[in-house]
Amino acid sequence: MFEKEEKELEKLNHLYQDLQIPSDFGDQAIMDGIRRAGKIKKRNRQMAKVFLTASIVFLGLVGSVKVSDTMAAFISNVPGIEKVVEVIRKDKGLVAAVDHDYIQKVGIVDSHDGLKVSLDSVIHDEKNLIAFYKYEAEDQNLDIFPKDIILKNSEGEKLPFQMKQGTLWTKNKESLLEIKFPLSSEIQLPENLILSFTFRLGSGEVLEKEWNFPVILDKDKFLEKEEVKLDKKVVVDGQEIMIKEITMYPTVTAVHVTYNSANSKKIFGFNDLQLVDENGEKWNPTPLETEQISENEAIFYLESHYFKKPKELYLTFNTIRALEKDELWVVIDPEKEKVLVSPKDGKITEVVMRNEELQIKLNEKPFAFKKEIFNTLDPIEGQNIMGSMGMSFSSSDHFILYSVPYTATEVQEPIKLKLIDYPATIQSKEEVRIKVK
Structure with a gap:
């Protein structure tokens, strides 16, 4: 029983033993989100902590997820996987991905200079690379936060993917944190890569060294996207909205929308866009809910229904945000x-x-x-x-x-x-x- 999972863990162990890590990885770029937190801290140190704490509270709020018997068995067999489920429990699409064994266990620790950083596992598809990690300083009274989190190739060269969503701090040091790198169809993510961290103290001092994690992405943990062409027009208060297509990834569902340039109002987005199946089950917007492509084109992201396979599926909304173009x-x-x-x-x-x-x-x-x-x-x-x-x-x-x-x-x-x-x-x-x- 569970021989498949044991073989996968053994295979990962051999892969990481063979991977060489360069000694010099070059410069790093500061993430936009962390830079924002740093600016808040500069104006008001207490506000910086409030900013970080609020993000944790928002992502950690409430709600239990009913796990299947399959997931219960998988959780009991793979060490620490229950901590991943605790992090993603508000995203039913990611919970379904784990339920279907669509997660790659990593289990690497990099510890030096009084700081222990652990990379637990990753989930990846054509749209996202999601990593689950944690860190803990030997000095429990030390305020410390990630400064840069970037991706590199196996040669240590920085890859052009930027973290857009994630958690940087938690009071419970045993809990995992989640970071997400949106990927591009134009640039292929290499199979061999390195997830690299730098850290800063609450005082603003930056730790010079890096914490690096070599990852060889498992091809068996990768599923291709599915696309549905729609080209269906919806008219709301005289404003034309074209639902072009829906793309289903294991980690997210993307809804591609365009607006008629002749609309009298600028459409900013939807307040309650959802996918609903024949049983009334709903898939809601993700925290990173919108990608603005151009003035009249956007992609909206919902929880993934990739593993659900409903008999009937509907895209619904009740309100949109829009303003007359002469009031912008x-x-x-x-x-x-x-x-x-x-x-x-x-x-x-x-x-x-x-x-x-x-x-x-x-x-x-x-x-x-x-x-x-x-x-x-x-x-x-x-x-x-x-x-x-x-x-x-x-x-x-x-x-x-x-x-x-x-x-x-x-x-x-x-x-x-x-x-x-x-x-x-x-x-x-x-x-x-x-x-x-």
């Missing part, structure tokens, strides 16, 4: 701390200058809307805006504050910020049937 610009007078132009619904009401930042108030309850509404990568008029934007709120707030980096000059001209998202909604119950194989 917000104009602010930084000298007078005044909002000159904003959407007609009056939700953007106040602005104050504080610590070389413009703090813009949006009257919207945080539990109902947790999106960034400005982005420095979009067209912005005004030469004094530099750096990353941010947002802050608490559970007791009835508004959200958006922070825009701004350095005052003697002559302060009004600046314009383009909205990339906004809590203006259109209600319309829609259902698109998906042909299943």
